[in-house]
Amino acid sequence: MNEGSVGERQADAMQVVMIGLGEEKFALDASLVREIIDPVPVTKVAGARAFVPSVINVRGNVIPLADLRIRFGMPQLDDSADTRIVVIELELDGEPVLVGVTADKVYEVTEISQTDVQQTPRVGMHWKPEFIRFIAKWREEFVIVPNMERILN
Amino acid sequence: MSAMDPTEVFRQEASELFEVLEGALLDLGQRPDDRELVDSAFRALHTIKGSGAMFGFDKVASFTHEFETAFDRVRKGEIKPTQELISVALAAKDYIRALIEDPQSTDDIIGEAILDDLKRFVSADQPVAAVAEIAEAPPLAPAGSKQAGWHLYLEFETHILRNGSNPLDLLEDLCKLGPCFVVPVTDGIPFLDEMEPEDCYLKWDVKLHAACDKDAIDDVFMFVQDEMKLTLQPLEHVEAPAPAPLFQLLDEELAPVVEMPAPVVEAAAAPVAEQPVAKAEPKSESKPEPKLEAKRDDRGIATVRVQAERLDELMDRVGELVIAQARLTQLAASGSDLSIKMIAEEIERLASSLRDTTMGARMVPIGSLFGRFRRLIHDLSRDLSKPVEFVTSGEDTELDKTMIECLADPLVHLIRNAIDHGIEDTATRAANGKTEQGRIELAAVHSGAQVLVTVKDNGGGLNTARIRAKAEEQGLIATGAVLTDHEVHQFLFHPGFSTAQTISALSGRGVGMDVVKRTIENMRGSIDLSTRPGQGTTVTLRLPLTLAIIEGLLIRVGEGRYIIPLSAVEECIELTAEDERSRGRNFLNVRGNLVPFLRLREIMTASGTPDRHQKTIIISTGETHVGLVADQIIGNHQTVIKSLSKLHSDVTTFSGATILGDGTAALILDVAQLVALAQSKVEKQHISEAA
Numbered sequence: 001m002n003e004g005s006v007g008e009r010q011a012d013a014m015q016v017v018m019i020g021l022g023e024e025k026f027a028l029d030a031s032l033v034r035e036i037i038d039p040v041p042v043t044k045v046a047g048a049r050a051f052v053p054s055v056i057n058v059r060g061n062v063i064p065l066a067d068l069r070i071r072f073g074m075p076q077l078d079d080s081a082d083t084r085i086v087v088i089e090l091e092l093d094g095e096p097v098l099v100g101v102t103a104d105k106v107y108e109v110t111e112i113s114q115t116d117v118q119q120t121p122r123v124g125m126h127w128k129p130e131f132i133r134f135i136a137k138w139r140e141e142f143v144i145v146p147n148m149e150r151i152l153n
Numbered sequence: 154m155s156a157m158d159p160t161e162v163f164r165q166e167a168s169e170l171f172e173v174l175e176g177a178l179l180d181l182g183q184r185p186d187d188r189e190l191v192d193s194a195f196r197a198l199h200t201i202k203g204s205g206a207m208f209g210f211d212k213v214a215s216f217t218h219e220f221e222t223a224f225d226r227v228r229k230g231e232i233k234p235t236q237e238l239i240s241v242a243l244a245a246k247d248y249i250r251a252l253i254e255d256p257q258s259t260d261d262i263i264g265e266a267i268l269d270d271l272k273r274f275v276s277a278d279q280p281v282a283a284v285a286e287i288a289e290a291p292p293l294a295p296a297g298s299k300q301a302g303w304h305l306y307l308e309f310e311t312h313i314l315r316n317g318s319n320p321l322d323l324l325e326d327l328c329k330l331g332p333c334f335v336v337p338v339t340d341g342i343p344f345l346d347e348m349e350p351e352d353c354y355l356k357w358d359v360k361l362h363a364a365c366d367k368d369a370i371d372d373v374f375m376f377v378q379d380e381m382k383l384t385l386q387p388l389e390h391v392e393a394p395a396p397a398p399l400f401q402l403l404d405e406e407l408a409p410v411v412e413m414p415a416p417v418v419e420a421a422a423a424p425v426a427e428q429p430v431a432k433a434e435p436k437s438e439s440k441p442e443p444k445l446e447a448k449r450d451d452r453g454i455a456t457v458r459v460q461a462e463r464l465d466e467l468m469d470r471v472g473e474l475v476i477a478q479a480r481l482t483q484l485a486a487s488g489s490d491l492s493i494k495m496i497a498e499e500i501e502r503l504a505s506s507l508r509d510t511t512m513g514a515r516m517v518p519i520g521s522l523f524g525r526f527r528r529l530i531h532d533l534s535r536d537l538s539k540p541v542e543f544v545t546s547g548e549d550t551e552l553d554k555t556m557i558e559c560l561a562d563p564l565v566h567l568i569r570n571a572i573d574h575g576i577e578d579t580a581t582r583a584a585n586g587k588t589e590q591g592r593i594e595l596a597a598v599h600s601g602a603q604v605l606v607t608v609k610d611n612g613g614g615l616n617t618a619r620i621r622a623k624a625e626e627q628g629l630i631a632t633g634a635v636l637t638d639h640e641v642h643q644f645l646f647h648p649g650f651s652t653a654q655t656i657s658a659l660s661g662r663g664v665g666m667d668v669v670k671r672t673i674e675n676m677r678g679s680i681d682l683s684t685r686p687g688q689g690t691t692v693t694l695r696l697p698l699t700l701a702i703i704e705g706l707l708i709r710v711g712e713g714r715y716i717i718p719l720s721a722v723e724e725c726i727e728l729t730a731e732d733e734r735s736r737g738r739n740f741l742n743v744r745g746n747l748v749p750f751l752r753l754r755e756i757m758t759a760s761g762t763p764d765r766h767q768k769t770i771i772i773s774t775g776e777t778h779v780g781l782v783a784d785q786i787i788g789n790h791q792t793v794i795k796s797l798s799k800l801h802s803d804v805t806t807f808s809g810a811t812i813l814g815d816g817t818a819a820l821i822l823d824v825a826q827l828v829a830l831a832q833s834k835v836e837k838q839h840i841s842e843a844a
Contacts, residue, residue, distance in 0.1 A: 043820060060473040064800040
C-alpha cells in the first residue's frame with residue numbers, strides 16, 4: 001500500500017486497517033495489507049497446523065489462509081455478509097510470504113497515534129503477550145495491534 | 154533489468170567461456186593433436202583477456218596474458234600438451250575464475266606459482282625459452298637497433314563491418330599513439346557489380362612514428378585480432394625496403410611532405426617480443442580465402458540472451474493463462490452458446506501451444522551439465538590413481554533449466570561414488586581380468602514424458618552381503634529377514650548409511666545417497682539402482698521434463714479434490730466388497746500380488762459418508778506399488794504447479810497446489826511420501842503380527 005504516506009505524517013502516527021474478530025477489535029499495520037477480498041472457497045490442508053488450516057486462490061497464487069481466532073482462543077463464527085479476507089505480506093525467515101487473514105468484519109482504514117499506545121498489561125489478559133505488539137486507544141476503545149510475524153511462526 | 158551491472162554481464166560471459174576452455178583443455182588431454190581444440194581454448198582465453206581488461210579486471214587480463222604467452226608454444230605446435238601441462242592449465246583456469254568471482258580469496262603468489270609451473274612445463278624440452286623467442290623475432294629488427302616507430306599493414310576480414318567494428322575508429326585510436334601516415338590500399342576492391350555493400354575491401358598501410366611498444370598497438374586491435382591480419386615491422390630511421398613497390402613509390406613521392414612535426418624519439422632498444430609467425434608478410438593480392446570464409450560464416454541459429462527470471466515470469470503468466478482458459482472451457486461447456494464454445498476451443502489450442510513453446514524456451518541441453526563432470530573425473534582419477542575413461546551420451550537431451558541446476562549436486566555424488574567405491578583399483582581390476590582403465594558412462598535419454606539419466610560404472614558392483622550386514626548392525630532389519638537384493642540395496646539411501654570401511658576425503662561418510670534420493674524426489678523424480686557383481690552398477694534417475702506443469706489425475710475425496718501426478722499412476726481399479734471387508738489388513742489383491750492401500754478419506758480427515766463405490770488408484774515409485782482409495786476419479790488435469798508457502802512446509806503429504814477450472818485451489822499429493830507412509834504401516838503390521 002502507500003508506504004510513503006506513513007513517512008510523511010508525524011512519526012508517532014500509524015496507519016492501520018481496523019478489523020473485528022468476535023468481540024475484539026484488531027488494528028493491522030496498513031503497510032502490511034495488500035488487499036481485502038470477499039470470502040472465496042477454501043481448500044482444507046490435512047495435517048496443517050490449526051491456525052493455518054487451509055489455502056485459497058488469490059489471483060492465481062495459492063496462499064495460506066490464517067485464522068487468528070484460533071491463535072487467540074476465540075470462538076469461530078460462521079461466515080456472514082461482513083466476513084472478509086485481508087491479504088497481508090509478511091517477512092518469514094527473510095522471505096516475503098502472502099497470507100490471508102479471515103476477519104469477521106473490516107471497519108476502516110484509520111490512523112492511531114502512538115501516544116495512545118499502552119504497554120501490554122502483564123495480567124488480566126487471556127492471550128499470550130508475545131502475540132501482541134501493543135494496545136492502542138481508538139475512539140475510547142482499546143484495540144490490539146497484533147504481532148503478525150510472531151503469530152504466524 | 155536495463156540497469157544491469159556490466160561486471161555481472163562479464164561474469165556471466167566469462168563463466169560460459171570457462172566451460173568452453175575447460176572442455177577444450179580436457180579434450181586436449183585425450184586428443185593432443187587436435188588443432189581445433191587448441192584454437193578454441195585460445196579463443197576463449199583471448200576473449201576473457203579482452204573483456205576482462207574492458208571491465209577493469211586488470212589482474213585477470215594480465216594473468217591471462219601471461220597464461221596465453223606461456224601456452225603459446227602449444228599453439229604453435231612446438232610442444233605437445235601433456236597430462237601434466239593440462240593439469241597446470243586447468244589450475245590456471247581455476248585461478249582466473251577465482252580472480253573474477255572472488256578476488257579477495259586469491260593471492261598473487263598462487264598465480265605466480267601456476268605461471269612458473271606452466272613455464273617450466275612449456276620450456277621443459279627446450280631449456281632456454283628466450284632463445285626461441287629471439288629466433289622468432291623478425292630479422293628486420295635486430296636487438297638494439299634504433300627504432301623510431303612501426304610500419305603496420307592492416308587487413309581486415311571482409312565481414313568486419315557486419316560485426317559492428319569500424320576500422321576507421323581503430324585507425325583513429327592508432328593515431329592517438331603518435332603521428333601516423335595512413336595509406337589505404339585499394340587493390341582489393343572488386344568491380345562494382347561484384348561489390349557487397351556491407352563488406353570491407355580496403356586495407357591500410359600505416360606508418361606510426363612513435364616509439365610506443367608493441368603491446369600498445371596490440372591493445373588497439375584487441376577485439377578484432379581474430380578478424381584481421383596485422384603485420385608489424387619496426388620502422389627504422391633508415392627506411393627499410395617497403396614490402397610492396399606501391400608503398401615504396403608512395404614513400405618516395407611523399408617523403409618530403411610527410412616530414413613529421415613531432416620530434417622523432419629514438420627508442421633505446423627495440424621492444425620486440427615474440428611475433429606471430431602465423432601472420433604472414435603482407436601481400437598485395439589478398440583474395441579472402443574462401444575456405445576460411447565459409448567457416449567463419451556462422452549465421453546459423455540466432456540466439457538471444459534472456460534473463461532466467463524473465464523466463465520464470467513468463468512461465469507464471471502462461472500458467473495463469475492455462476488456468477483462466479480451463480475456467481473458460483468449463484463455462485463454455487455448461488452454456489449452449491456455440492460461438493463461445495468455438496472461441497473457448499480456439500483459446501484452448503492457443504494456450505496449449507503457448508505453454509509448450511514457453512516450456513521449450515526453458516529447456517536447456519543437459520550437455521552443459523555433463524561438461525562439468527569431466528573435470529571432476531579428471532581430478533578424481535588422478536587423486537585416486539584409478540585411470541577412468543569417461544563416456545557421455547545424449548548431451549542434446551533437453552531438460553527444464555531449474556532441473557539441470559538441481560541435478561548437479563546429485564550427479565556429483567553419484568559420480569564420486571562410482572569412482573571411489575565402484576571402480577576397483579588397478580591391481581584388483583587386473584586380477585579380475587578387466588581392463589586397467591575403468592569406465593564411467595553418463596547418459597541421458599528421453600523416455601515418454603520423462604528423462605532418464607544414468608550413471609554406469611564397470612566396477613565391482615554393490616556388495617549386497619555387506620550392505621545387509623551393515624543394515625543388520627544398524628538395526629534397520631531383523632537378522633535373517635527375507636529381503637530381495639533390490640530391497641537390500643534400498644538401505645543405501647538410508648540417512649547415515651555407509652559401508653565404506655574407511656572414510657576417504659571423497660565418500661564414506663554416509664551422507665550423500667539419502668541427499669541424492671531426497672533431491673531427486675523433490676523434483677518428482679525417482680532413483681533406481683541395479684548392479685551385477687563384478688560387472689558394475691547402474692544408477693538410473695527418472696525425471697519429469699519440467700517442474701512447472703504436469704499431467705495430473707484429478708480425484709475427489711469427501712469434499713476435497715486432489716491431484717495425483719499421472720506419471721506415478723499405474724492403474725485405477727474399483728475397490729471390491731471383498732477388499733472392503735478385509736478392514737484390518739489393508740491389502741489389495743491385484744492379479745495375485747498383494748498391494749497395501751491407504752484410505753485417503755482417513756488421511757485427509759474427510760467428513761460425510763464415503764461414496765458407495767470406492768475407487769483405488771495404484772501408484773508406484775520404483776518397484777513399490779501402493780493403492781490410494783478415493784471417492785471418485787474425475788479425470789485428467791493439466792496441472793500448473795504452485796508451491797505451498799512456508800506456513801505449510803511442515804505438511805509432507807502434499808508436494809504443492811494447483812488451481813482448478815472453477816478457481817478453487819487443489820492440493821497435489823506427494824507420491825513418495827504416501828508410499829513411505831503405506832510402507833511404514835505395513836511394517837508396523839508385520840511387527841504387530843510377529844509379536
